[in-house]
Structure formats: structure tokens, C-alpha cells
Amino acid sequence: MKRIALDMDGVLADEFGHFADLYEKEKGIRILPEQAQGKKLLQAFPGAGNYIHQPGFFRNSPVIPGSREVVEKLFNTYDLYIVSAAVEYPQSLTEKLEWLKEHFPFIPWQKIVFCGTKDIVSADIMIDDNFKNLDPFSGQTLLFSQPHNYLADPGRHRRVTDWFEIETILL
Amino acid sequence: MKRIALDMDGVLADEFGHFADLYEKEKGIRILPEQAQGKKLLQAFPGAGNYIHQPGFFRNSPVIPGSREVVEKLFNTYDLYIVSAAVEYPQSLTEKLEWLKEHFPFIPWQKIVFCGTKDIVSADIMIDDNFKNLDPFSGQTLLFSQPHNYLADPGRHRRVTDWFEIETILL
Numbered sequence: 001m002k003r004i005a006l007d008m009d010g011v012l013a014d015e016f017g018h019f020a021d022l023y024e025k026e027k028g029i030r031i032l033p034e035q036a037q038g039k040k041l042l043q044a045f046p047g048a049g050n051y052i053h054q055p056g057f058f059r060n061s062p063v064i065p066g067s068r069e070v071v072e073k074l075f076n077t078y079d080l081y082i083v084s085a086a087v088e089y090p091q092s093l094t095e096k097l098e099w100l101k102e103h104f105p106f107i108p109w110q111k112i113v114f115c116g117t118k119d120i121v122s123a124d125i126m127i128d129d130n131f132k133n134l135d136p137f138s139g140q141t142l143l144f145s146q147p148h149n150y151l152a153d154p155g156r157h158r159r160v161t162d163w164f165e166i167e168t169i170l171l
Numbered sequence: 172m173k174r175i176a177l178d179m180d181g182v183l184a185d186e187f188g189h190f191a192d193l194y195e196k197e198k199g200i201r202i203l204p205e206q207a208q209g210k211k212l213l214q215a216f217p218g219a220g221n222y223i224h225q226p227g228f229f230r231n232s233p234v235i236p237g238s239r240e241v242v243e244k245l246f247n248t249y250d251l252y253i254v255s256a257a258v259e260y261p262q263s264l265t266e267k268l269e270w271l272k273e274h275f276p277f278i279p280w281q282k283i284v285f286c287g288t289k290d291i292v293s294a295d296i297m298i299d300d301n302f303k304n305l306d307p308f309s310g311q312t313l314l315f316s317q318p319h320n321y322l323a324d325p326g327r328h329r330r331v332t333d334w335f336e337i338e339t340i341l342l
Contacts, residue, residue, distance in 0.1 A: 003291070081291050087280045093264040109258045109287045116281035120174070120252050122293035 001079045002124040006071070008084040008096060010129035011144045012104070013061035019045050038151035058095035063103050066163030072106055073171055082107060083121050085133070086114040127166065142166060172250045173295040177242070179255040179267060181300035182315045184232035190216050209322035229266035234274050237334030243277055244342055253278060254292050256304070257285040298337065313337060
């Protein structure tokens with residue numbers, strides 16, 4: 001059974017949408033994905049560096065549409081692991097566990113990995129929105145489209161724009 | 172550079188000694204390692220099932236003698252990762268990070284992995300006190316001696332009784 005290493009932020013959790021919500025609430029301006037193409041989060045949302053350090057940020061992230069349904073199907077077909085580079089943000093760890101328990105309750109604790117870098121992970125398929133994770137990975141890669149990766153280096157990884165495209169490719 | 176996957180509980184953190192301390196404080200009886208050979212923790216310390224659920228349990232674990240000095244040398248020689256099956260105990264995650272920061276400050280967050288099961292970890296050498304982690308691992312294995320593994324299945328893995336023995340083998 002092939003093993004999938006599945007990222008959280010920007011793949012399951014709508015990090016960009018969450019930033020856009022908080023930014024609009026704080027500054028009264030709605031930043032759209034089209035305006036943020038090729039920009040890192042803090043370039044798209046200047047002065048928002050504190051958002052991810054606020055208690056509850058990870059716990060209250062919106063879920064990316066379609067992810068729950070397709071991940072459940074993948075979980076029943078593949079050896080699926082959640083692999084999140086979360087150790088950089090200690091407060092995120094328990095929040096992420098609670099978030100997964102609420103939105104992806106079929107994933108048991110045995111299948112959750114919080115790491116610093118992902119190069120220690122052994123898997124066949126990696127789904128991620130960051131080149132730094134996908135580039136060193138030797139298996140099949142799916143780049144989940146996000147504004148921050150939109151203009152970067154097309155072609156190095158197979159780009160998917162939503163969860164229904166992942167369903168088509170893997171199921 | 173060879174990669175080491177290094178366990179925490181029972182290898183860096185003195186889980187048995189911590190249980191013995193708490194048990195003595197609660198019941199007035201000191202359980203010695205010699206009395207606990209071949210017994211799981213909760214067989215050696217009946218009724219102590221709540222200890223690891225108490226806030227501060229992981230944060231206040233004693234450090235196994237010699238581990239700090241030898242791990243620092245290993246860190247400078249190998250691609251060393253801390254790999255702890257900690258996700259089962261959500262409250263342990265931030266406590267373990269703080270504990271590592273205090274006692275092993277030279278290990279950066281990039282080199283810390285909290286997982287459920289360790290079969291997703293890719294490494295050359297595993298140092299662990301549990302057969303369930305060592306048995307499926309295909310690389311070199313070092314079984315760190317603890318009362319719970321003392322009588323079990325001799326010979327499947329190379330047994331080490333303290334950190335100085337690890338130093339002799341790996342350095």
C-alpha cells in the first residue's frame with residue numbers, strides 16, 4: 001500500500017483565507033488570492049507577522065473545501081500520514097491535534113507526525129504547498145496551489161488547484 | 172553522514188526513575204530497577220496510570236546520566252534527530268519541547284520529530300528502549316536497557332546498558 005505524506009497548512013487548513021479574514025477584520029481591507037500571487041504571506045499581508053503566534057490561530061483555521069471528503073477516501077485507500085512541519089511553533093502542536101480531531105476525526109494519532117524538516121519522512125507520495133518540502137522528496141509530488149507558490153518554478157512538481165483534482169489523480 | 176533516530180522516554184528521560192520517585196512520594200515504597208525486571212511500568216508501579224497524565228510529568232523528567240554529553244558528541248558527528256512517539260499524549264508535546272530546550276539546547280527544532288508510530292521515519296541507526304519501534308526498523312538498532320525490556324527476547328537487537336556504551340559503539 002503506497003504511503004502518502006500529507007501537509008496541513010495550505011493543503012488542509014486554509015492559511016491564506018485565515019490571514020485574509022484576520023487582516024480584513026484588523027485593517028478593513030480584503031486581500032484576494034489574485035492580488036497575492038507569487039508573494040509570501042507576510043508580503044501579501046504586511047504587518048501580520050503576529051497572527052500565527054496568537055493563541056487559537058491554528059485551532060480556528062478554516063478547512064480547505066473538499067479536503068475532508070477526499071482525504072477520507074485517500075485514508076481508506078492509501079497508508080496516509082499527516083506530516084506537518086509544526087515544531088517551529090510549539091503552541092501550534094496541541095491546537096493542530098485538536099483541529100484534526102474535529103475536522104478529520106477518522107485519522108488516528110498513530111498517523112500524525114509533527115516535525116521540523118520533512119527530510120526524515122519516508123513515503124511514496126507527498127502533497128504539499130512548499131517547494132522546500134517537495135524539492136528534496138524523491139517520490140511522487142503534488143504541489144497544492146497557493147498564492148505564495150503560484151508564479152514559482154512551474155513544472156518541477158505536478159500542480160493541483162483543488163482537492164477534486166487530487167481525487168482524480170490518486171483515486 | 173549517517174542519520175540517527177533517537178528516542179526520548181527511557182533513553183534520554185529517566186521515565187522509570189521518575190515513576191519510582193513519584194511512587195515513593197505517594198506510597199512510601201521505593202521500587203528498585205532490579206524488582207521491576209521484565210515488568211511494564213504499570214506492572215512495576217500498580218495504580219500509577221495517572222502519573223503521565225499529570226501536567227508537568229514530561230517537563231520534570233530527570234535526565235539519564237551521560238546522555239547530554241554523549242548526545243552532543245553524536246550531534247556533531249551524525250545527522251541526529253530526536254524521534255519521540257509523543258502524539259498519543261497531546262499535553263506532552265510542548266512539555267517535551269521545553270524539556271529538550273533546557274537539557275539538550277544544542278538540538279534545534281528542525282531536528283525534532285513527534286510521531287505516533289515510528290515506521291514513517293527514515294534513518295540509518297535507531298536508539299530506543301521499545302521493541303515495537305526497533306523491530307520494524309531496517310537499519311542498525313541499539314536497545315537501551317530498561318527494566319521493562321530486560322528479560323525480553325535477548326539478541327534481536329544490540330543491548331546497551333548506559334550512554335557510555337553508546338559512546339564506545341558509535342564514536
